[in-house]
Amino acid sequence: xxxxxxxxxxxxxxxxxxxxxxxxxxxxxxxxxxxxxxxxxxxxxxxxxxxxxxxxxxxxxxxxxxxxxxxxxxxxxxxxxxxxxxxxxxxxxxxxxxxxxxxxxxxxxxxxxxxxxxxxxxxxxxxxxxxxxxxxxxxxxxxxxxxxxxxxxxxxxxxxxxxxxxxxxxxxxxxxxxxxxxxxxxxxxxxxxxxxxxxxxxxxxxxxxxxxxxxxxxxxxxxxxxxxxxxxxxxxxxxxxxxxxxxxxxxxxxxxxxxxxxxxxxxxxxxxxxxxxxxxxxxxxxxxxxxxxxxxxxxxxxxxxxxxxxxxxxxxxxxxxxxxxxxxxxxxxxxxxxxxxxxxxxxxxx
Numbered sequence: 001x002x003x004x005x006x007x008x009x010x011x012x013x014x015x016x017x018x019x020x021x022x023x024x025x026x027x028x029x030x031x032x033x034x035x036x037x038x039x040x041x042x043x044x045x046x047x048x049x050x051x052x053x054x055x056x057x058x059x060x061x062x063x064x065x066x067x068x069x070x071x072x073x074x075x076x077x078x079x080x081x082x083x084x085x086x087x088x089x090x091x092x093x094x095x096x097x098x099x100x101x102x103x104x105x106x107x108x109x110x111x112x113x114x115x116x117x118x119x120x121x122x123x124x125x126x127x128x129x130x131x132x133x134x135x136x137x138x139x140x141x142x143x144x145x146x147x148x149x150x151x152x153x154x155x156x157x158x159x160x161x162x163x164x165x166x167x168x169x170x171x172x173x174x175x176x177x178x179x180x181x182x183x184x185x186x187x188x189x190x191x192x193x194x195x196x197x198x199x200x201x202x203x204x205x206x207x208x209x210x211x212x213x214x215x216x217x218x219x220x221x222x223x224x225x226x227x228x229x230x231x232x233x234x235x236x237x238x239x240x241x242x243x244x245x246x247x248x249x250x251x252x253x254x255x256x257x258x259x260x261x262x263x264x265x266x267x268x269x270x271x272x273x274x275x276x277x278x279x280x281x282x283x284x285x286x287x288x289x290x291x292x293x294x295x296x297x298x299x300x301x302x303x304x305x306x307x308x309x310x311x312x313x314x315x316x317x318x319x320x321x322x323x324x325x326x327x328x329x330x331x332x333x334x335x336x337x338x339x340x341x342x343x344x345x346x347x348x349x350x
Contacts, residue, residue, distance in 0.1 A: 003292055003349060004130070004299025006033030006072065008235065009064065011308040011326070018332065023067040026305070029327075029338060030345030034069045035132065035234070035301045036061050040076045041119055045099050046111055062126045070128035072301065075116060075158050077134035078103075078151065081141050081257030083315035090258050090314060092144050096154075104150045109157040116161030120169065129170050132234060133158040136176035136202060138185040141257055141313070152188035159195040170197030174234035177202070177209060178219045183226070190227050198298060199227050200234035206271035206283070207239045208261075213271075213287040217294065224296040233291055233300035240280040240335060242267045242320025261321045262314035275324070281336035284327075288344035302341070306330065 007026060012019060026034075038061070039053040061071050079094040100115070101107035120127070133155045136142050143151050159171035173189055175182040178201060190196060201219060205211035213236075220231045245266040254260045261267060273279040284302065291300045307326035311319035327337040 001298065003297075004033050004232065004301070005031050005345060005349060006035060006299060006301035007031045007327075008035045008301050008304040010304040011306050013309075019063070020067065022305070022332070023064060023069070027068055029342045030349070031302075031341075032068070032070060033072060033128065033130075033299070033301065034064055035072045035074060036064065037074045038076070038119060038123070040095065040097060041115060041122070042097075046114065047118070058123065058126075061123065065126040070130075071126065072130040072132055073119075073123060073127045074132040075119070075134055075162075077137065077142050078146055078154060079142070079144065080135075081144070082312050083310070085315070088315070090255065092257060103146065104153065109153060112154065112157040113161035113164070116158045117165045118161075120162040120165035124166070129166075129168055130198070130232070131159075131162050131169055131171045132200060133162075133171050133173050133196075135174065137173055137189075138182040139176035141259075142176075144257070148185055148188060152185055155189050156194055163195040172196050172198040172200040172229075172232060172234070174200035174202050174232075178222065186227070190229070196229070198232050199223055199229045200232045202235035202303075203233070204235075204237060204239075204303075206269055207237075207267060207275070208269070210269050213238070213283050213290065216287065216290055220294055220297050230298045231296055232298050235303040236287060236300055237303040237325050238271070238280045238283040239267065239275050239320060239324045240277040240326075240337070241318075241324030242275045244268075244270045244274060259313055259321050262311060262316065262319055265316065265319060267320050275320070277335045277337065281340035284337050285340040285344045288341065289348045292344075292348035302327070306332065 038057050039051055041054045042048045043051050065071050076095045081090055081092050083090050100111045137151045155173050162169050162171055205215040223231045243266045249260055249264055254263050291297045304325050306328050307330045308322045310317050311322040313321050328334055
């Protein structure tokens with residue numbers, strides 16, 4: 001099979017007239033898949049008034065598909081802890097509407113499956129065969145205090161609806177790491193009767209956790225052995241900026257839902273050489289080779305296209321958590337990572 005050569009199309013600026021140029025640039029580098037989000041389709045009731053966000057994102061998916069990309073659609077999750085510009089603080093923001101029904105109820109799961117069936121039919125022809133159900137559902141930033149059963153049941157209902165619309169669709173979740181909490185969620189999601197076709201994982205070795213890009217091998221092997229499903233690196237990468245500290249903060253100083261790195265404005269992990277653009281380039285080259293050669297990995301989605309203007313966790317304009325992941329800088333100038341990615345695709349992928 002042809003391995004997925006994907007990228008998360010973030011953090012593009014809304015209304016940027018240079019997007020067609022950016023898409024051609026990414027095609028020239030060798031990417032042929034993109035991960036893009038879709039919002040819940042209705043504002044007021046089931047099959048009611050279309051959401052403006054849904055319609056806008058649908059057209060963006062159409063535009064990028066017509067530019068030559070296969071699109072892996074990410075479905076809406078339960079919510080997330082995000083920086084609220086109006087309140088100037090991070091707070092939990094719900095995503096799914098109340099009219100779906102009480103979370104965990106039979107009504108809720110039925111409505112959710114029906115909504116995702118609608119989305120899959122509505123995006124037919126512009127969405128690719130791979131779907132990501134929600135985002136990092138083992139991570140409190142995206143799950144808050146919802147029970148593991150509700151979180152897993154929500155993902156299962158979404159996949160059920162998508163596969164009902166398209167039996168050839170391959171759905172998966174993306175764990176935020178590989179640990180006991182992540183495996184508890186995955187065991188619930190992939191219990192008998194599930195509608196999933198792959199298992200996804202996100203790893204940021206050397207940034208969010210210790211290790212380096214070669215640490216992926218053991219994770220892919222372990223997930224394959226446990227679930228016997230092909231593994232997709234839904235997110236991976238290396239931050240090209242941010243200071244490093246060996247001293248973790250007192251947990252009491254870190255609010256729930258906010259990364260420790262946002263509070264400290266530092267990384268607590270790095271690979272030899274630190275968080276620089278040159279080290280990022282070498283890291284990405286080696287990672288793409290690893291994914292190309294691993295027999296149980298179906299490919300990857302690199303995070304991400306562009307450096308962020310502001311961290312969505314804390315609002316910081318130079319926060320290590322989110323502001324240096326791009327292969328291009330905020331002004332769209334290329335980092336060394338671009339040439340490294342292009343070279344890896346040329347050397348290791350058909």
